[in-house]
Amino acid sequence: RKEVEQDPGPFNVPEGATVAFNCTYSNSASQSFFWYRQDCRKEPKLLMSVYSSGNEDGRFTAQLNRASQYISLLIRDSKLSDSATYLCVVDTGGFKTIFGAGTRLFVKA
């Protein structure tokens, strides 16, 4: 089993749709969680950190469920510019950061 698993997609959604991605992690001692965004052929960039209480940044909401060991990312009112690959990232502590393989999102007009 991979330490961090994501549905690779692709998710194809129309503009304005709400879409959600999940990510599961295997190490229950994991301490920090993030979502990164990667555009085609570009470097990953931090989208948002994920806090235990959940957090929101505009149209983006991140949730953490420690009991079930998963994190989620919800995108509301999808824009064409949201088309990208979304990487789930888990810091297990001990200086070990694990990147998921990513979920591809295509938003179409």
Added chain:
Amino acid sequence: DADVTQTPRNRITKTGKRIMLECSQTKGHDRMYWYRQDPGLGLRLIYYSFDVKDINKGEISDGYSVSRQAQAKFSLSLESAIPNQTALYFCATSDRRAQETQYFGPGTRLLVL
């Protein structure tokens, strides 16, 4: 100007050749990393360095070596390149005070023939 730069951006080489990828950063971060990205596998850590005198192997260090010449520079070498080292390579930096958020360079596309 970009905070994390990588050179070269693209490189084609032959099996058995030695190649060096370079990374520089102006963010003042003490931690630097080298990753490779392959389709469907995500980013995998090759080496990381928490300061100039600290070098650590990552998940897939075999066939690679690194040098931390200064706080701002971290180089990755392939001593004898092989075709399965064809990949997209990223350098990243982080500040230990910032919850390990990592900042990536633009990447180097390497093709080993």
